[in-house]
Amino acid sequence: MDHKKSGFGTKCIHAGVFPDPTTGAIMTPIYQTSTFVQEYPGKHKGYAYARGKNPTRSQLEGALAALEGAEHALCFSSGMGAIDAVIKLLRPGDEVITGNDLYGGSYRMFSKVFENYGIKFHYIDMHDVNHINEYVNDNTKLLWIETPSNPMLKMVDIAAASEIAKKHNLLLAIDNTFASPALQNPIALGADIVMHSATKYLGGHSDVVMGALITNRADLHEKLAFIHNSCGATPGPMDSFLVLRGIKTLHLRVKAHCENGRAIAHFLKNHPKVGRVYWPGFEDHDGHAIAKKQMKDFGGMVSFTLKGDDFEAAMKFATSVRVFSLAESLGGVESLVNHPASMTHASIPAEERRKAGVVDGLLRLSIGVEDTQDLLDDVAQALDLV
Numbered sequence: 001m002d003h004k005k006s007g008f009g010t011k012c013i014h015a016g017v018f019p020d021p022t023t024g025a026i027m028t029p030i031y032q033t034s035t036f037v038q039e040y041p042g043k044h045k046g047y048a049y050a051r052g053k054n055p056t057r058s059q060l061e062g063a064l065a066a067l068e069g070a071e072h073a074l075c076f077s078s079g080m081g082a083i084d085a086v087i088k089l090l091r092p093g094d095e096v097i098t099g100n101d102l103y104g105g106s107y108r109m110f111s112k113v114f115e116n117y118g119i120k121f122h123y124i125d126m127h128d129v130n131h132i133n134e135y136v137n138d139n140t141k142l143l144w145i146e147t148p149s150n151p152m153l154k155m156v157d158i159a160a161a162s163e164i165a166k167k168h169n170l171l172l173a174i175d176n177t178f179a180s181p182a183l184q185n186p187i188a189l190g191a192d193i194v195m196h197s198a199t200k201y202l203g204g205h206s207d208v209v210m211g212a213l214i215t216n217r218a219d220l221h222e223k224l225a226f227i228h229n230s231c232g233a234t235p236g237p238m239d240s241f242l243v244l245r246g247i248k249t250l251h252l253r254v255k256a257h258c259e260n261g262r263a264i265a266h267f268l269k270n271h272p273k274v275g276r277v278y279w280p281g282f283e284d285h286d287g288h289a290i291a292k293k294q295m296k297d298f299g300g301m302v303s304f305t306l307k308g309d310d311f312e313a314a315m316k317f318a319t320s321v322r323v324f325s326l327a328e329s330l331g332g333v334e335s336l337v338n339h340p341a342s343m344t345h346a347s348i349p350a351e352e353r354r355k356a357g358v359v360d361g362l363l364r365l366s367i368g369v370e371d372t373q374d375l376l377d378d379v380a381q382a383l384d385l386v
Protein backbone atom coordinates (compact mmCIF):
# COMPACT_ATOMS: atom_id res chain seq x y z
CA MET A 1 0.00 0.00 0.00
CA ASP A 2 1.16 3.51 -0.80
CA HIS A 3 1.03 5.56 2.38
CA LYS A 4 0.88 9.04 0.84
CA LYS A 5 -2.47 9.75 2.53
CA SER A 6 -1.74 7.95 5.83
CA GLY A 7 -1.18 9.85 9.05
CA PHE A 8 2.38 10.50 10.16
CA GLY A 9 2.45 7.70 12.77
CA THR A 10 1.19 5.15 10.26
CA LYS A 11 3.88 6.32 7.85
CA CYS A 12 6.55 5.87 10.53
CA ILE A 13 5.54 2.24 10.91
CA HIS A 14 4.63 1.23 7.37
CA ALA A 15 5.79 3.63 4.64
CA GLY A 16 8.53 2.45 2.30
CA VAL A 17 8.90 -0.98 3.90
CA PHE A 18 7.41 -4.31 2.83
CA PRO A 19 7.66 -7.94 4.03
CA ASP A 20 10.63 -9.86 2.66
CA PRO A 21 9.48 -11.42 -0.64
CA THR A 22 11.45 -14.65 -0.12
CA THR A 23 10.46 -15.48 3.48
CA GLY A 24 7.65 -13.15 4.50
CA ALA A 25 9.78 -11.69 7.32
CA ILE A 26 7.79 -8.66 8.48
CA MET A 27 10.94 -6.73 9.42
CA THR A 28 13.35 -5.64 6.69
CA PRO A 29 16.25 -8.14 6.57
CA ILE A 30 19.83 -6.94 6.98
CA TYR A 31 21.25 -7.77 3.56
CA GLN A 32 24.84 -8.12 4.73
CA THR A 33 26.42 -8.52 1.31
CA SER A 34 28.78 -6.42 -0.80
CA THR A 35 27.79 -7.82 -4.17
CA PHE A 36 24.91 -9.51 -6.00
CA VAL A 37 24.99 -12.37 -8.49
CA GLN A 38 24.24 -11.46 -12.12
CA GLU A 39 22.73 -13.78 -14.70
CA TYR A 40 24.92 -12.27 -17.38
CA PRO A 41 26.73 -8.90 -17.25
CA GLY A 42 24.25 -6.18 -16.39
CA LYS A 43 21.29 -8.54 -15.92
CA HIS A 44 20.40 -8.56 -12.23
CA LYS A 45 17.50 -7.91 -9.87
CA GLY A 46 18.25 -4.17 -9.51
CA TYR A 47 21.27 -4.61 -7.24
CA ALA A 48 24.85 -4.94 -8.52
CA TYR A 49 27.28 -3.64 -5.88
CA ALA A 50 26.35 -2.50 -2.38
CA ARG A 51 28.08 0.89 -2.44
CA GLY A 52 25.56 1.91 -5.08
CA LYS A 53 22.50 0.16 -3.72
CA ASN A 54 21.60 -2.28 -0.95
CA PRO A 55 18.05 -3.61 -0.33
CA THR A 56 18.02 -2.73 3.41
CA ARG A 57 19.12 0.81 2.59
CA SER A 58 16.60 1.06 -0.26
CA GLN A 59 13.71 0.40 2.15
CA LEU A 60 15.06 3.02 4.54
CA GLU A 61 15.30 5.50 1.66
CA GLY A 62 11.68 4.76 0.79
CA ALA A 63 10.64 5.37 4.39
CA LEU A 64 12.56 8.66 4.65
CA ALA A 65 11.13 10.00 1.39
CA ALA A 66 7.61 9.22 2.66
CA LEU A 67 8.21 10.92 6.03
CA GLU A 68 9.23 14.14 4.28
CA GLY A 69 6.38 13.87 1.74
CA ALA A 70 8.83 13.48 -1.14
CA GLU A 71 9.69 11.03 -3.91
CA HIS A 72 13.42 10.44 -3.43
CA ALA A 73 15.89 9.87 -0.60
CA LEU A 74 19.54 8.87 -0.29
CA CYS A 75 21.23 7.64 2.88
CA PHE A 76 24.81 8.53 3.74
CA SER A 77 27.29 7.15 6.24
CA SER A 78 26.92 10.37 8.30
CA GLY A 79 25.13 13.70 8.27
CA MET A 80 28.40 15.31 7.18
CA GLY A 81 28.63 12.85 4.28
CA ALA A 82 25.19 14.05 3.17
CA ILE A 83 26.14 17.75 3.39
CA ASP A 84 29.38 17.04 1.51
CA ALA A 85 27.36 15.62 -1.39
CA VAL A 86 25.19 18.76 -1.59
CA ILE A 87 28.20 21.09 -1.72
CA LYS A 88 29.73 18.88 -4.44
CA LEU A 89 26.85 19.98 -6.72
CA LEU A 90 28.77 23.30 -6.90
CA ARG A 91 31.85 24.43 -8.84
CA PRO A 92 34.79 26.71 -8.01
CA GLY A 93 33.61 30.33 -7.99
CA ASP A 94 30.12 29.45 -6.79
CA GLU A 95 28.78 31.11 -3.63
CA VAL A 96 26.59 29.87 -0.80
CA ILE A 97 24.55 31.93 1.64
CA THR A 98 24.06 30.30 5.01
CA GLY A 99 23.18 31.15 8.61
CA ASN A 100 25.54 32.49 11.27
CA ASP A 101 24.39 29.88 13.80
CA LEU A 102 25.21 26.49 12.34
CA TYR A 103 26.15 23.05 13.53
CA GLY A 104 29.92 23.35 14.22
CA GLY A 105 30.78 20.52 11.84
CA SER A 106 28.93 22.23 8.96
CA TYR A 107 30.82 25.46 9.60
CA ARG A 108 34.11 23.52 9.75
CA MET A 109 33.43 21.71 6.46
CA PHE A 110 32.40 24.92 4.67
CA SER A 111 35.26 27.08 5.98
CA LYS A 112 38.13 24.58 6.22
CA VAL A 113 37.42 22.18 3.35
CA PHE A 114 35.29 23.75 0.63
CA GLU A 115 36.74 27.29 0.82
CA ASN A 116 39.97 25.58 -0.39
CA TYR A 117 38.12 24.43 -3.49
CA GLY A 118 37.14 27.98 -4.38
CA ILE A 119 33.58 27.97 -3.03
CA LYS A 120 32.62 31.06 -1.06
CA PHE A 121 30.30 31.02 1.98
CA HIS A 122 28.47 33.99 3.50
CA TYR A 123 27.41 33.43 7.14
CA ILE A 124 24.54 35.81 7.80
CA ASP A 125 21.71 36.52 10.21
CA MET A 126 18.57 35.17 8.53
CA HIS A 127 16.03 36.19 11.15
CA ASP A 128 14.77 38.64 8.53
CA VAL A 129 15.05 36.55 5.34
CA ASN A 130 15.13 39.71 3.20
CA HIS A 131 18.68 40.12 4.46
CA ILE A 132 19.56 37.24 2.08
CA ASN A 133 18.89 39.49 -0.95
CA GLU A 134 21.83 41.73 0.00
CA TYR A 135 24.29 38.85 -0.50
CA VAL A 136 22.95 37.40 -3.75
CA ASN A 137 25.07 37.91 -6.88
CA ASP A 138 25.52 36.09 -10.20
CA ASN A 139 27.67 33.42 -8.55
CA THR A 140 25.21 32.54 -5.79
CA LYS A 141 23.92 28.99 -6.24
CA LEU A 142 22.75 27.67 -2.87
CA LEU A 143 20.95 28.73 0.30
CA TRP A 144 21.92 26.40 3.15
CA ILE A 145 19.57 26.88 6.09
CA GLU A 146 19.45 25.22 9.48
CA THR A 147 16.17 25.81 11.31
CA PRO A 148 15.83 25.48 14.27
CA SER A 149 19.55 26.26 14.47
CA ASN A 150 22.15 24.59 16.62
CA PRO A 151 22.57 25.61 19.44
CA MET A 152 20.67 28.93 19.58
CA LEU A 153 17.30 27.61 18.31
CA LYS A 154 17.03 30.48 15.84
CA MET A 155 14.23 30.21 13.28
CA VAL A 156 14.26 30.93 9.57
CA ASP A 157 10.99 31.26 7.66
CA ILE A 158 11.36 28.43 5.10
CA ALA A 159 8.45 29.49 2.86
CA ALA A 160 9.78 33.06 2.69
CA ALA A 161 13.33 31.82 2.00
CA SER A 162 11.90 29.66 -0.78
CA GLU A 163 10.36 32.74 -2.44
CA ILE A 164 13.79 34.39 -2.45
CA ALA A 165 15.47 31.21 -3.74
CA LYS A 166 12.95 30.98 -6.62
CA LYS A 167 13.36 34.64 -7.50
CA HIS A 168 17.15 34.27 -7.87
CA ASN A 169 17.13 30.68 -9.15
CA LEU A 170 19.02 29.31 -6.12
CA LEU A 171 18.84 25.83 -4.66
CA LEU A 172 17.28 25.80 -1.20
CA ALA A 173 18.59 23.12 1.18
CA ILE A 174 17.29 22.77 4.75
CA ASP A 175 19.12 20.97 7.55
CA ASN A 176 16.01 19.54 9.26
CA THR A 177 17.89 17.58 11.95
CA PHE A 178 16.61 19.53 14.99
CA ALA A 179 12.94 19.40 14.01
CA SER A 180 12.88 15.88 12.51
CA PRO A 181 10.18 15.06 9.94
CA ALA A 182 7.72 14.68 12.82
CA LEU A 183 7.67 18.46 13.38
CA GLN A 184 8.65 20.10 10.10
CA ASN A 185 8.47 19.13 6.41
CA PRO A 186 10.47 21.67 4.35
CA ILE A 187 9.67 20.20 0.91
CA ALA A 188 6.03 21.27 1.32
CA LEU A 189 7.32 24.77 2.19
CA GLY A 190 9.33 25.02 -1.04
CA ALA A 191 12.73 23.48 -0.20
CA ASP A 192 14.59 21.60 -2.94
CA ILE A 193 16.64 19.38 -0.61
CA VAL A 194 16.07 18.29 3.00
CA MET A 195 19.10 17.05 4.91
CA HIS A 196 19.06 15.01 8.12
CA SER A 197 21.66 13.81 10.53
CA ALA A 198 19.75 10.54 11.06
CA THR A 199 22.16 10.01 13.95
CA LYS A 200 19.81 12.21 15.98
CA TYR A 201 15.98 11.92 16.16
CA LEU A 202 15.51 9.52 13.23
CA GLY A 203 17.82 6.87 14.72
CA GLY A 204 16.76 8.08 18.14
CA HIS A 205 18.72 5.63 20.30
CA SER A 206 22.31 6.97 20.10
CA ASP A 207 23.48 3.74 18.48
CA VAL A 208 24.10 4.75 14.87
CA VAL A 209 25.68 7.52 12.76
CA MET A 210 23.89 8.28 9.48
CA GLY A 211 22.84 11.08 7.15
CA ALA A 212 20.12 11.52 4.53
CA LEU A 213 19.15 13.78 1.64
CA ILE A 214 15.55 13.94 0.49
CA THR A 215 14.20 15.70 -2.59
CA ASN A 216 11.16 15.77 -4.83
CA ARG A 217 13.15 16.76 -7.90
CA ALA A 218 14.18 13.83 -10.13
CA ASP A 219 16.98 15.89 -11.77
CA LEU A 220 18.54 16.74 -8.40
CA HIS A 221 18.10 13.22 -7.11
CA GLU A 222 19.97 11.90 -10.15
CA LYS A 223 22.89 14.30 -9.62
CA LEU A 224 23.06 13.54 -5.90
CA ALA A 225 22.83 9.78 -6.50
CA PHE A 226 25.77 10.06 -8.91
CA ILE A 227 27.87 11.84 -6.24
CA HIS A 228 26.63 9.36 -3.60
CA ASN A 229 27.87 6.35 -5.57
CA SER A 230 30.97 8.06 -7.00
CA CYS A 231 32.28 9.49 -3.72
CA GLY A 232 31.09 6.56 -1.64
CA ALA A 233 29.90 7.90 1.73
CA THR A 234 27.18 5.23 1.82
CA PRO A 235 26.05 3.39 4.96
CA GLY A 236 26.02 -0.34 5.60
CA PRO A 237 22.91 -2.53 5.96
CA MET A 238 23.17 -2.95 9.75
CA ASP A 239 23.09 0.83 10.26
CA SER A 240 20.22 1.09 7.77
CA PHE A 241 18.30 -1.47 9.81
CA LEU A 242 18.91 0.44 13.05
CA VAL A 243 17.51 3.67 11.58
CA LEU A 244 14.52 1.78 10.11
CA ARG A 245 13.88 0.41 13.59
CA GLY A 246 14.24 3.84 15.19
CA ILE A 247 11.76 5.41 12.77
CA LYS A 248 8.97 3.07 13.89
CA THR A 249 8.63 5.05 17.13
CA LEU A 250 9.63 8.50 15.83
CA HIS A 251 6.13 9.96 16.26
CA LEU A 252 5.86 8.67 19.85
CA ARG A 253 9.34 9.70 20.86
CA VAL A 254 9.10 13.22 19.42
CA LYS A 255 5.82 13.78 21.26
CA ALA A 256 7.52 12.84 24.54
CA HIS A 257 10.62 14.94 23.71
CA CYS A 258 8.34 17.95 23.13
CA GLU A 259 6.40 17.46 26.38
CA ASN A 260 9.57 17.13 28.43
CA GLY A 261 11.21 20.01 26.55
CA ARG A 262 8.26 22.24 27.38
CA ALA A 263 8.44 21.34 31.09
CA ILE A 264 12.20 21.86 31.39
CA ALA A 265 12.15 25.13 29.43
CA HIS A 266 9.50 26.60 31.75
CA PHE A 267 11.27 25.34 34.87
CA LEU A 268 14.57 26.93 33.78
CA LYS A 269 12.88 30.20 32.87
CA ASN A 270 11.44 30.55 36.38
CA HIS A 271 14.66 29.59 38.20
CA PRO A 272 16.53 32.42 39.98
CA LYS A 273 20.00 31.14 38.96
CA VAL A 274 19.19 30.92 35.26
CA GLY A 275 19.97 33.79 32.85
CA ARG A 276 18.48 33.30 29.39
CA VAL A 277 16.52 30.31 28.10
CA TYR A 278 16.32 29.61 24.36
CA TRP A 279 13.29 27.54 23.40
CA PRO A 280 11.06 28.49 20.45
CA GLY A 281 7.87 27.78 22.39
CA PHE A 282 8.26 30.96 24.46
CA GLU A 283 6.21 33.87 23.15
CA ASP A 284 9.18 36.18 23.69
CA HIS A 285 11.51 33.98 21.60
CA ASP A 286 12.19 36.03 18.44
CA GLY A 287 11.37 33.06 16.20
CA HIS A 288 8.17 32.03 18.01
CA ALA A 289 5.77 33.16 15.27
CA ILE A 290 7.81 31.37 12.59
CA ALA A 291 8.03 28.21 14.71
CA LYS A 292 4.27 28.26 15.23
CA LYS A 293 3.71 28.64 11.51
CA GLN A 294 6.08 25.98 10.18
CA MET A 295 6.50 23.44 13.01
CA LYS A 296 3.94 21.15 14.65
CA ASP A 297 5.50 21.61 18.10
CA PHE A 298 8.63 23.19 19.57
CA GLY A 299 10.92 20.19 19.96
CA GLY A 300 13.11 18.76 22.68
CA MET A 301 16.13 21.07 22.44
CA VAL A 302 16.61 23.81 25.04
CA SER A 303 19.69 26.03 25.47
CA PHE A 304 20.31 28.28 28.45
CA THR A 305 22.84 30.37 30.33
CA LEU A 306 23.37 30.74 34.04
CA LYS A 307 23.19 34.27 35.49
CA GLY A 308 26.23 36.30 34.48
CA ASP A 309 27.11 33.84 31.66
CA ASP A 310 29.46 32.25 34.17
CA PHE A 311 31.69 29.56 32.63
CA GLU A 312 32.51 27.94 35.99
CA ALA A 313 28.84 27.73 36.91
CA ALA A 314 28.06 26.12 33.56
CA MET A 315 30.82 23.54 34.16
CA LYS A 316 29.46 22.85 37.64
CA PHE A 317 25.96 22.24 36.23
CA ALA A 318 27.25 20.02 33.40
CA THR A 319 29.20 17.83 35.81
CA SER A 320 26.53 17.69 38.55
CA VAL A 321 23.63 16.20 36.58
CA ARG A 322 22.82 12.54 37.31
CA VAL A 323 19.97 11.59 34.99
CA PHE A 324 21.33 13.76 32.17
CA SER A 325 24.74 12.75 30.77
CA LEU A 326 27.45 15.12 29.58
CA ALA A 327 27.92 14.21 25.93
CA GLU A 328 27.86 15.51 22.36
CA SER A 329 24.97 14.63 20.06
CA LEU A 330 21.21 14.91 20.58
CA GLY A 331 17.86 13.40 19.70
CA GLY A 332 18.30 10.11 21.55
CA VAL A 333 15.93 8.69 24.16
CA GLU A 334 18.33 9.68 26.95
CA SER A 335 18.78 13.29 28.11
CA LEU A 336 22.12 14.95 27.37
CA VAL A 337 23.83 18.18 28.35
CA ASN A 338 26.44 19.70 26.06
CA HIS A 339 28.73 22.73 26.41
CA PRO A 340 28.77 24.06 22.82
CA ALA A 341 31.76 26.42 23.19
CA SER A 342 34.14 23.60 24.18
CA MET A 343 32.38 20.63 22.56
CA THR A 344 30.13 20.67 19.47
CA HIS A 345 31.02 24.23 18.41
CA ALA A 346 34.71 24.38 19.43
CA SER A 347 35.75 24.52 15.74
CA ILE A 348 34.07 27.94 15.33
CA PRO A 349 36.43 30.84 16.18
CA ALA A 350 35.57 32.32 19.62
CA GLU A 351 34.72 35.74 18.17
CA GLU A 352 32.32 34.28 15.56
CA ARG A 353 30.81 32.04 18.20
CA ARG A 354 30.09 34.86 20.65
CA LYS A 355 28.61 37.00 17.89
CA ALA A 356 26.05 34.24 17.31
CA GLY A 357 25.27 34.09 21.06
CA VAL A 358 27.28 30.94 21.80
CA VAL A 359 28.85 32.43 24.93
CA ASP A 360 31.18 30.41 27.19
CA GLY A 361 28.40 30.02 29.76
CA LEU A 362 25.87 28.53 27.32
CA LEU A 363 24.60 24.97 27.86
CA ARG A 364 22.51 22.97 25.42
CA LEU A 365 20.11 20.29 26.60
CA SER A 366 18.79 17.45 24.48
CA ILE A 367 15.73 16.49 26.49
CA GLY A 368 15.12 12.75 26.40
CA VAL A 369 11.98 10.72 27.05
CA GLU A 370 12.55 9.79 30.70
CA ASP A 371 9.83 10.62 33.27
CA THR A 372 9.37 14.38 33.35
CA GLN A 373 9.62 14.63 37.13
CA ASP A 374 12.98 12.82 37.21
CA LEU A 375 14.38 15.29 34.68
CA LEU A 376 12.99 18.28 36.59
CA ASP A 377 14.43 16.95 39.87
CA ASP A 378 17.82 16.40 38.24
CA VAL A 379 17.98 19.91 36.80
CA ALA A 380 16.89 21.33 40.17
CA GLN A 381 19.55 19.47 42.18
CA ALA A 382 22.31 20.44 39.70
CA LEU A 383 21.22 24.11 39.87
CA ASP A 384 21.32 23.93 43.69
CA LEU A 385 25.00 22.96 43.47
CA VAL A 386 25.91 25.80 41.07
Ligand SMILES: *Cc1c(COP(=O)(O)O)cnc(C)c1O
Binds near residue numbers: 105175199
Ligand atom coordinates in the same frame (compact mmCIF):
# COMPACT_ATOMS: atom_id res chain seq x y z
C1 LIG B 1 24.84 16.20 14.12
C2 LIG B 1 24.45 17.23 13.13
C3 LIG B 1 25.00 17.22 11.84
C4 LIG B 1 26.06 16.24 11.41
O1 LIG B 1 25.60 14.92 11.37
P1 LIG B 1 26.51 13.64 11.71
O2 LIG B 1 25.55 12.52 11.59
O3 LIG B 1 27.08 13.84 13.07
O4 LIG B 1 27.60 13.61 10.67
C5 LIG B 1 24.55 18.19 10.95
N1 LIG B 1 23.63 19.12 11.31
C6 LIG B 1 23.10 19.15 12.53
C7 LIG B 1 22.08 20.19 12.86
C8 LIG B 1 23.50 18.22 13.49
O5 LIG B 1 22.97 18.28 14.73
